[in-house]
Amino acid sequence: MTARATAGARRHRLRPARILLYVMVTLLAFAWLVPIVGAIIASFRPYAETIRAGAFSWPHTLTLDNYRNAWSQGDIPHKYLNTAVILFPALVFTLFFSSMVAFVTSRYSWRFNVLLLSLFTAGNLLPQQIIIQPLFQFYNRVPLPEFLSNSGKLNGSVWGLILIHVAFQSGFCTFVLSNYMKLLPKSLNDAARIDGAGVWKQYWQIILPLTLPALAALATLEFTWIYNDFFWAVVLEQQGADRPITSSLANLGGQFFTDDNLIAAASMFVALPTLIVYLALQRYFIAGLTIGAEKG
Amino acid sequence: MTARNTHCSPRPSAFGFALDRRGLLKGVAGAAALGLGLPIGLAHAQVEIGKASGELTVGSNYSDEVPKSGLHAAIEAFPNKNVTVKLNEVDHNTFQENITTYLQNPDDVIPWFAGYRMQYFAAQDLLSPIDDVWASGLADHMSEGFKLASTGEDGKLYFVPWTYYCWGIHYRPSVFKEHGWMPPTSYEELQTLAKSMQDKGIVPFAFGNDGRWPAMGTFDQLDFRMNGYQFHMDLMKGKEKWTDDRVKNVFKEWTNLLPLQQENPNGRTWQEAASGLVSGDCGMMTIGNFVGQAFPNGDVSDLDFFPWPEMNPEFGTKTIEAPIDGWLLAKSPKNPDAARELLLFFGSAAGQEAYLAKDKSVIGAATDIDKSLFNPLQQKVLAAVSAAPTVTQFLDRDTNPEFAANVAGQAFADFLADPSSIDSILDDMQSQAEAIFGG
Numbered sequence: 001m002t003a004r005a006t007a008g009a010r011r012h013r014l015r016p017a018r019i020l021l022y023v024m025v026t027l028l029a030f031a032w033l034v035p036i037v038g039a040i041i042a043s044f045r046p047y048a049e050t051i052r053a054g055a056f057s058w059p060h061t062l063t064l065d066n067y068r069n070a071w072s073q074g075d076i077p078h079k080y081l082n083t084a085v086i087l088f089p090a091l092v093f094t095l096f097f098s099s100m101v102a103f104v105t106s107r108y109s110w111r112f113n114v115l116l117l118s119l120f121t122a123g124n125l126l127p128q129q130i131i132i133q134p135l136f137q138f139y140n141r142v143p144l145p146e147f148l149s150n151s152g153k154l155n156g157s158v159w160g161l162i163l164i165h166v167a168f169q170s171g172f173c174t175f176v177l178s179n180y181m182k183l184l185p186k187s188l189n190d191a192a193r194i195d196g197a198g199v200w201k202q203y204w205q206i207i208l209p210l211t212l213p214a215l216a217a218l219a220t221l222e223f224t225w226i227y228n229d230f231f232w233a234v235v236l237e238q239q240g241a242d243r244p245i246t247s248s249l250a251n252l253g254g255q256f257f258t259d260d261n262l263i264a265a266a267s268m269f270v271a272l273p274t275l276i277v278y279l280a281l282q283r284y285f286i287a288g289l290t291i292g293a294e295k296g
Numbered sequence: 297m298t299a300r301n302t303h304c305s306p307r308p309s310a311f312g313f314a315l316d317r318r319g320l321l322k323g324v325a326g327a328a329a330l331g332l333g334l335p336i337g338l339a340h341a342q343v344e345i346g347k348a349s350g351e352l353t354v355g356s357n358y359s360d361e362v363p364k365s366g367l368h369a370a371i372e373a374f375p376n377k378n379v380t381v382k383l384n385e386v387d388h389n390t391f392q393e394n395i396t397t398y399l400q401n402p403d404d405v406i407p408w409f410a411g412y413r414m415q416y417f418a419a420q421d422l423l424s425p426i427d428d429v430w431a432s433g434l435a436d437h438m439s440e441g442f443k444l445a446s447t448g449e450d451g452k453l454y455f456v457p458w459t460y461y462c463w464g465i466h467y468r469p470s471v472f473k474e475h476g477w478m479p480p481t482s483y484e485e486l487q488t489l490a491k492s493m494q495d496k497g498i499v500p501f502a503f504g505n506d507g508r509w510p511a512m513g514t515f516d517q518l519d520f521r522m523n524g525y526q527f528h529m530d531l532m533k534g535k536e537k538w539t540d541d542r543v544k545n546v547f548k549e550w551t552n553l554l555p556l557q558q559e560n561p562n563g564r565t566w567q568e569a570a571s572g573l574v575s576g577d578c579g580m581m582t583i584g585n586f587v588g589q590a591f592p593n594g595d596v597s598d599l600d601f602f603p604w605p606e607m608n609p610e611f612g613t614k615t616i617e618a619p620i621d622g623w624l625l626a627k628s629p630k631n632p633d634a635a636r637e638l639l640l641f642f643g644s645a646a647g648q649e650a651y652l653a654k655d656k657s658v659i660g661a662a663t664d665i666d667k668s669l670f671n672p673l674q675q676k677v678l679a680a681v682s683a684a685p686t687v688t689q690f691l692d693r694d695t696n697p698e699f700a701a702n703v704a705g706q707a708f709a710d711f712l713a714d715p716s717s718i719d720s721i722l723d724d725m726q727s728q729a730e731a732i733f734g735g
Contacts, residue, residue, distance in 0.1 A: 048592035051571045073361055136397060151401060234394065238401055240359065240386035247390075254360035255388040257567065257589035 043067065043264035050261055066265035074252050074266045079245035080273075086158055086233075086244055087226050090165035094222060095215055098170040102177035103203045107189055117178060123171035128231055135164065136235060156238050164236070165226050173218050180214040181207060217288030220281045224274045245270050343432040343640050348633035349378035355403035356383050357391035362594075366654035373650035374641050379634040404629035405638055410445035410620035411689040412532070413697060414455045417624075418448035424625040425452035429636050434643040437664045441687050445620055456623045456643040457661035459651065461585040462677050463513050463617040463690070464601035471576055479602040486605050490556045493579040502578035503557040504569030505712060508705035511561065512691035513617070514553075514582050515708060518546045520615040521607040525686040528615070532695040534733025538725040544718070549607075551715045562709050566590075584619070585677055586657050596656070596673050603680055616684035618677075619693055620661060696732055703728045 042050060044062045053060075070076065101120065105113045139155035149157030184207065192202045208215075233247040240251065249270055252262050278285055358367045364385065371381050384403050391398065391407070399406075399422045406423075408414055417423055430453045435443065438457060446455035465486075472478070475496065480486040490500035505511040520528040523542045530536040531543065558569060558578065570590040572578035581587060582604070588596035606612050623642050629635045641647040648660030652669055659665075659674050670678065681687065692700035707725045711718055 051567075051574055051590060052592055054571065054575075069361075140400060153401075156401065234390060235397060238386075238394075238398060239384050240356075241384070243386075248387075250387040250390055251359040251385065253387055253389065254363060254589070255357070256584070256586040258360075260567075 039264040039267060042261045043268055045261055047259045047261045055260075066261050067268070070252065070262055070266035070269060073262075074248070074269070075241075076245070076266070076269050078241070079243070079248050082242060082248075083227060083244040083246070086161045086165070087223070090162045090169070090226050091219060091222055093162065093166045094169045094173055095218060097166065098173035099177050099208060099211065099215065100203065101170070101174045102181050103207055105174075106178040106181035107186075107202070107207065117175065120171045120174040123168070124175070128168070132231075132235055139236060150239065150242070155236060156242075158242075160236050161232055164232055165229065169222055169226065173222065176218060177211060177214055180211060184210055213284075213287065216281070217284040220277060220284045221288040223277050227274055341428070343429050343636045345374075345637045345641055346376050346378075348376060348631065348637050350631050350634060351380045351382055352405070352631045352634040352638060353382050353384060353403035354405040354638065355391070355398070355407055356385045357388040357407050359385045359387040362589075362655050362657075366651040369654050370642065370647050370650040373646060374638060376634070376637055379631075379637070381638070399626075402626040404626050404631055404635040405642075406624040406626055408455070408622065408624050409689065409693045410442070410455050410457060410622055411693050412695060413689075413693050414446070414624065415448050416697070418450070418452075418454045422627050423448075423454050424627055424629065424632070425454055426456070426625050426636065426639060427453045429453075429456065429625075429639050429643070432640055434640060437645065437662045438643070439663060442620065442661055445687070445689070446622070454624060456639045457620050458622040458642055458648065459655075459658035459660055460618050460620040460681070461658045462681050463517065463582070463584045464603050464680065465580050465582050466573065466585075466587050466599060466601040467580045468573065468576070468598050469600050470598050471579065477579075479600075480605055483605045483607045490579075494556070498576070499556075499558050499572065499578045500580055501553070501557040502569040502572040502581040503561040504564035504566045505561040505709060506563060506565040506568075508562075508701075508709050509692055510566045510569075510583065511708040511712060512700070512704065513584070514550065515546065516617055516688060516691055517582060517604040518549055518607070519543070520617075520688060521604055521611060521613070522546055522549065524608070524611040525615045525688070528688065529694065532691065534696075534699075534729050538722045538729060543722060547711065547715075547718045547722070550711075551718070554712075554715060561712055584617075585673065588673065589657055594656075596671065599673060601673075601676065601680075603684075614684060615686045615688060616681055617688045617690060618681045618684075619690045621658075622661070699729060699732045703732070 038055065041059055042055065043066050044064070045059050046061055046063055046065065049059070049061055050057075098120075101116070104110070105117050136155065139160050140153060142154035143152060144154055144157055144159065146152060148159060151157060154160040154163075188206055188210075189202055192206050197206070228246060229244070230246045233244050237243050237247070240248065249263065249266055252259070252266055354371070356364075356367055358364050367383070371383070374381065386394075395408075399417065402422075408417075414423075418425075425448070430438075430443070430446075434456065438446075442457045443453070446453050446457060448454045467479070475492070477489055477492065480489050493500045503510075503514075516528070519531070522545060527536060527542060531538070531540075537543070558564065558572065561569070566583060566587075567590045569578070569581060570583070570587050573581050573587070574591055585601070588594065588599050591599060603613050603616060623639055625632075625635055625639060643662065645660065645662040645665040648662050648665055649669060652658070652660055652665075656671055656674065659670060659677055667675070667678065688694055691704060695704070703725055707721050710721050
């Protein structure tokens with residue numbers, strides 16, 4: 001058999017495999033879409049129709065009532081604001097602090113570099129549930145002045161939530177940013193130092209602007225991660241009205257009965273900001289997922 | 297014996313006295329007060345609505361539309377306008393799961409359950425006794441059974457009953473009428489009825505156990521019908537064994553019932569099961585009155601129930617499952633006077649009528665409540681509960697919460713998945729019960 005014949009045969013033999021692949025991919029896509037499409041359809045149907053005809057029946061009535069009710073009963077605008085008050089400071093502080101650690105560990109050779117980096121990376125691996133009990137007790141014992149916290153404690157204040165987000169997210173960000181900064185030539189610092197730039201100037205004016213692509217990618221990723229938090233807010237914020245949107249979705253459900261169609265509509269409101277961020281900043285999102293993959 | 301060798305005199309309890317010295321002194325002081333003719337009630341002033349003022353924090357697990365509007369109406373109706381009520385609204389499920397952390401920074405007035413689950417926190421000194429609220433009028437319009445359900449292990453009162461509902465076999469009268477069926481009065485009639493439903497292609501019992509609590513309802517009915525109230529409550533408190541033949545008989549009977557219930561209940565929510573009742577695919581459902589909320593637009597005009605029929609002539613139909621919801625006072629409330637006034641109001645007919653005007657799925661605990669407000673279903677609940685001398689709360693309210701959630705819920709789900717393994721399931725339950733209740 002000649003080489004060409006083998007190649008041709010292989011192309012022929014591949015055809016059923018390729019069909020199988022398409023079938024598989026289509027089935028998988030379908031399986032992933034069922035719950036999402038199901039929720040979207042449910043969100044436009046009245047509950048009375050769903051319970052009479054079943055969740056997978058063909059919809060007869062389409063209405064925006066669920067959205068209207070979810071918006072007012074779930075107090076969605078207020079919950080968006082609660083989330084924003086936690087999310088944006090947490091995002092800024094996380095990126096600011098972790099870029100500083102990354103700068104030091106990547107631009108200076110220091111004896112404890114590796115140890116420090118491992119410490120930050122190890123923090124990533126710690127499950128939240130393990131530290132919640134001591135953290136809660138600790139937060140409950142830290143007093144805060146009234147103007148910073150309604151409860152008079154770190155527990156139940158937005159600061160407590162911002163703090164724990166910064167602590168938990170900076171591990172991953174430090175890891176990613178230090179890898180990225182390592183790729184920048186060392187001579188940049190040397191040149192700056194010769195021109196008389198101090199450490200702060202090297203960080204703020206030379207390295208940080210060059211790290212912007214990585215920061216943008218991380219910002220998009222971190223936005224969705226912090227936004228999606230449910231756990232911290234449920235445990236560390238006792239006032240129902242002050243909880244972020246993810247933790248207050250359940251407010252629409254009752255002791256026994258839950259209007260699933262109403263919850264479906266509210267879920268759409270919850271999902272919307274992350275969808276917008278993803279669609280608008282898709283480019284950075286994908287960059288963010290691969291950014292730490294290569295080691296400098 | 298070491299106590300005798302110490303230089304300090306031993307505690308009286310070391311010699312078998314139930315009281316310690318401090319308790320004895322308190323008792324002496326109390327006896328002295330009695331002897332002097334001073335009413336003990338003087339320790340607390342009479343609670344009277346209208347004296348307190350300021351802000352009062354109230355927790356609420358009534359976050360969904362209907363109960364929320366009911367509670368808002370009740371607070372609106374609170375006559376003391378010098379008190380500003382600040383509501384902390386959290387959904388029921390999250391509230392319950394978070395209760396231990398919540399009780400470390402609680403609101404002054406706390407929503408909770410009667411019975412064991414209240415006693416559990418009272419025994420841990422997380423609540424304030426409210427005997428003064430009861431003495432200020434509450435006791436006059438609460439039944440003895442409800443007073444008992446509000447009493448802690450130490451004999452003090454900690455709970456204000458608010459609303460309740462009951463469990464039973466729910467059905468649609470229009471469906472029964474169409475087929476010429478009658479609500480059964482004996483267990484045999486129930487089985488005949490179920491057979492007749494099966495002949496017509498209708499599943500007799502709608503059944504869902506997603507969340508692992510709905511099946512507890514069926515267990516409770518079978519257990520107190522077959523073995524009586526006392527055995528059931530002792531079993532809940534760890535005083536009787538899950539490996540007892542009487543418990544095994546319950547599961548034997550349940551195994552016979554399984555073909556009459558919807559299959560594979562563990563993956564079905566009670567709401568999905570209820571939709572079978574609504575559509576007419578299922579004939580009956582063992583559930584609480586809240587099933588009406590799952591009816592289209594909450595319309596309960598075609599919903600009725602009958603108590604689970606007699607299975608053992610010794611116990612008849614004397615017991616009913618009627619979980620009571622109500623209110624507690626925090627250990628160190630910031631505004632105790634306002635909190636006591638609100639509790640007194642919540643326990644009164646006026647407070648409960650304001651709530652019931654919005655929420656028709658429950659009935660009020662006050663005996664002097666205006667019954668003309670009730671719809672026919674509520675009237676039936678009242679009649680059924682009044683007719684039963686003994687009231688249970690529900691398995692997960694009558695026993696240790698950890699045992700209910702982690703042991704019983706799992707065990708019942710395992711039984712429903714594989715009924716033949718019931719003996720090993722019960723052995724396992726018993727050993728875990730001993731670990732939790734201390735043998």
